[in-house]
Amino acid sequence: MSGTKLYEGKAKILFTTNDPNILLSRYKDDATAFNALKKGTIANKGEMNCAIASHIFQYLEIQGLATHFIKQVSPNEMQVAAVKILPIEVVVRNIAAGSICKRLGLEQGQPLKQPLVEFFYKNDDLGDPLITDAHVAMLDLATPEQAAQLKQLALDINQHLQTFFDRCNLILVDFKVEIGVDVKGKLLLADEISPDTCRLWDKAIADPSDRIMDKDRFRQDLGNIAEAYQEVMKRVLAA
Ligand SMILES: Nc1ncnc2c1ncn2[C@@H]1O[C@H](COP(=O)(O)OP(=O)(O)O)[C@@H](O)[C@H]1O
Ligand SMILES: [Mg+2]
Structure with missing residues (x-):
């Protein structure tokens, strides 16, 4: 109901x-x-x-x-x-893909030395710009303690998701999470985790287009979009 x-x-x-x-x-x-x-x-x-x-x-x-x-x-x-979503999109990257390649001139598919956590201001009118801790503080998007917690939480989630998707024969390239504050002031992982919000590459496929199993198939008009989501679902539910 x-x-x-x-x-x-x-x-x-x-x-x-x-x-x-x-x-x-x-x-x-x-x-x-x-x-x-x-x-x-x-x-x-x-x-x-x-x-x-x-x-x-x-x-x-x-x-x-x-x-x-x-x-x-x-x-x-x-x-x-029900939570109060912090207006920060927290992105964790293991491999360079998407906007970071354009922004920093990295090559698509280049592994990063260590997982990278980035903050984006969740604001559609502004196109969700990349922001630093200083902007988080200036705009009062979160307290400095919350910002530090967000980073650690994002890295913890990354560890668990990497292990999980590895069992699905999928490489976790990067993902976005949204974190909320519940009635007790506790931080909760909110929103969704799906092929809309994660870049997932099939471990068994080498071709850079064929291995894409996420919303990049839609972004780049690669075809077989629903089929890729279906396959991810099949593997996730079996893992
Ligand atoms: N547990 C929750 N409590 C309150 N809001 C939430 C919760 N989980 C997700 N949201 C919010 O629900 C909204 C709906 O999701 P979505 O359709 O993905 O929105 P958007 O177009 O803003 O990405 C998002 O703004 C998201 O931040
Ligand atoms: Mg959304």
């Missing part, structure tokens, strides 16, 4: 429930890229991403990480803890 619509985003809709501390997150088939300049749909993505995210949130909980996940309640809906 869903209450009133709180917020409709690009990939999900949030509804209230009869418990003020619990929200319903409904995953959509809509896909966007390049700050919504490119729009489309991916057949069955809502159900696939909901299944993938549910499985991964449960895995991370077992590993001792606090997430907003409560339970999956339908093929494309999950109950989550």
